[in-house]
Amino acid sequence: MINMAEEIEETPVETFEVNYACLRCGTIVSNTELSRLPEIKCICGFRVFTKVRPPVVKTVKAI
Secondary structure (H helix, E strand, O other): OOOOOOOOOOOOOOOOOOEEEEOOOOOEEEHHHHHHOOOOOOOOOOOOEEEOOOOOOOOOOOO
């Protein structure tokens, strides 16, 4: 018989904070705020977002 009272180990899920900017008005919204809404839409009503890039420029040395 299976014991239903056994504890199930849960591993924490890593979430990364990604910011998006509205293409029309430039309002910056995080992905957690967008996930709470029933539809992906800015406060101005526009539905197109661009991903905000971090200000750090990475340089990769060629092989």
